[in-house]
Amino acid sequence: MQPVYLDYNATTPVDPEVQATITQVLGETFGNPSSAHPYGQQAKAVIEQGRQQVADLIRAEVSEVVFTACASEANNLALLGAARAQQQRGRHIITSAVEHPSVSQPLQHLASEGWEVTVIPVDACGRVDPEAIRQALRPDTVLVSVMHANNEVGTIQPIEAISAITRERSVLLHVDAAQSAGKIPVEVTALGADLLSLAGHKFYAPKGIGALYIKEGTPLAPILFGAAQEQGRRTGTENVAYIAGLGRAAQRARVHLDTSAATLREKRDRLHGLLREAIPDLRLNGHPEARLPNTLNVSFPNIDGKTVLARAAQSVAASTGSACHADSKEVSGVLGAMGLTLEQARGAVRLSVGTPTTTDEIDQAAAALIRAWRHNN
Known part of the structure; x- marks a missing residue:
């Protein structure tokens, strides 16, 4: 798969x-x-x-x-x-x-x-x-x-x-x-x-x-x-x-903008809810309301975001930030500008859903990310 x-x-x-x-x-x-x-x-x-x-x-x-x-x-x-x-x-x-x-x-x-x-x-x-x-x-x-x-x-x-x-x-x-x-x-x-x-x-x-x-x-x-x-x-x-x-x-x-935005937000919020329910102290990065309907950036506590994604790689394809910085060993300058601590910035993962994303996929991805986090917690 x-x-x-x-x-x-x-x-x-x-x-x-x-x-x-x-x-x-x-x-x-x-x-x-x-x-x-x-x-x-x-x-x-x-x-x-x-x-x-x-x-x-x-x-x-x-x-x-x-x-x-x-x-x-x-x-x-x-x-x-x-x-x-x-x-x-x-x-x-x-x-x-x-x-x-x-x-x-x-x-x-x-x-x-x-x-x-x-x-x-x-x-x-x-x-x-x-x-x-x-x-x-x-x-x-x-x-x-x-x-x-x-x-x-x-x-x-x-x-x-x-x-x-x-x-x-x-x-x-x-x-x-x-x-x-x-x-x-x-x-x-x-x-x-x-x-x-x-x-x-x-x-x-x-x-x-x-x-x-x-x-x-x-x-x-x-x-x-x-x-x-x-x-x-x-x-x-x-x-x-x-x-x-x-x-x-x-x-x-243009034709599908209104319905697409609502659907993306529903998927994003479902993913966030599943992660938040299972992971205490999960941090949301970004504005809680004035935010793209498909974008969820969260910091996992007590673990590096790259480690989370590496452990979940067979089940989830995501990134820790911009694709333009994918090979960088430094933490995101965006998160630094927002005042995150080094630990919070290192724990960050960007999860962005799209029109083809299904509810089953959201549930599968959430379960894989939770398992990856629990490996050390």
Whole structure:
């Protein structure tokens, strides 16, 4: 038997309907979308349909969606592009202490080039205080970047309150929505985002395709150079089949969003309840309410989280945190920023359910994790 998969925040399987769409496009639509002949225009039409579907998911104008290879590229384009386009105005950027490496690393690169980056701390639940953003703003601040939902603990940030502050000062706001899109409503106007990043493989599209929302009029310098695809924002021949797949996944996510979120929350809470009932002093990491409906990050007492997962490996496939840090021997920087002790951070395990997860699988996974914990307790 395969272990129960509880690592949907790392990646999701490709939805069968998405796979069918990709296969059809691969077989029927081979033209270069930049070509003027019918084969090229057929490919271009596929791209524009995908663009409309992604725009519909986030309630954007179709012209505001640019396709990238992944959310990491979208984040890099948003941060490097927005900073460089505004460097004559100012060279100060604000971010949070719990961002994904595809945000924190580009900002470190900008810091090495002379930009000043202010990192705002989070509270014990992993949330940023919007007033801390306000106090950190300066006349030379050109960009604020705060993720919508954390990939490790699921905490949802108060983006609307943050954007109300940035708009007052005419400062651009970038939002990494890689984990939230497809799980909870992500509407760019309601959020107040100027730039917003998406990852297809987080909501049942393939790895290797993402998108960046760029609000009309937002200054953005390209970071790749070549031809003028994607309105000159992102050069390179588009991945037509994967764009079609991303569009189909976005369409499905939009249609099923409300029911999917409720179902995910029910599964997550069942898992949490089973673990909490059997394991005294199990600690919930993240906000108890303002959290992704599928995400459960808990610290097991008196044991290392990696040990728990190693012992349960035949029955459960999960992680101790971000897949981008899977080989790291250090504890999560997100949990450290939230103020967890070293022992609590080392005991943490991230369990993320998905649409295919069944109740039986939840029960099997809980039993295996409880057995793994009891081995030493």
